[in-house]
Amino acid sequence: MIPILLKILRTGVVTEKAPAAREEWRTRAAEIDAQILRLLGRALVIREVDAGSCNACELEVNALANPYYNIEGMGIKLTASPRHADLLLVTGPVAKNMEEPLRAAYEAMPAPKLVVALGDCAKDGGIFGASYATCGGASKVLPVDVTVPGCPPPPLAILEGILAAVALRKP
DSSP states (O other): OHHHHHHHHHHOOOSOOOOOOOHHHHHHHHHHHHHHHHHHSSOEEEEEEESSOOSHHHHHHHHHTSTTTOGGGGTEEEOSOGGGOSEEEEESOEEHHHHHHHHHHHHHSOSSOEEEEESHHHHHOTTTOSOSSEEESGGGTSOOSEEEOSSSOOHHHHHHHHHHHHHHSOO
């Protein structure tokens, strides 16, 4: 135990310093919140469905909820129920076993419904393609409004895709 404590004392703090506050992020967050309120009249609520992905896209979506990106501060919320959702965020190639639950989630959403296919797999099946186990991309099962390419797409690209889908909705 003593050698470990001595090593810690000799090494010191090895993490990097916290990034400085970026004023342009605060300004952009306020603009996004205002845009969402103008188009929807309320916060944007997203239901994310993993249709058979490797979970890399889910990690990037979760990164949007951390304090660095803070999508809740921009008026974007995630929900567990499609009945409360304005937008369906689909990740992964649609597995045959997820085809019907994905349709059920889409049907449970109130109109008008927005769908964003997130990542290469949701776009066209990605490396999995269409096979005996998958239907391919989300567009084979649902009408997709916006596709966000990448494997996985970075959080800012995901946010841009979500905002592009919201801009399609008429106020």
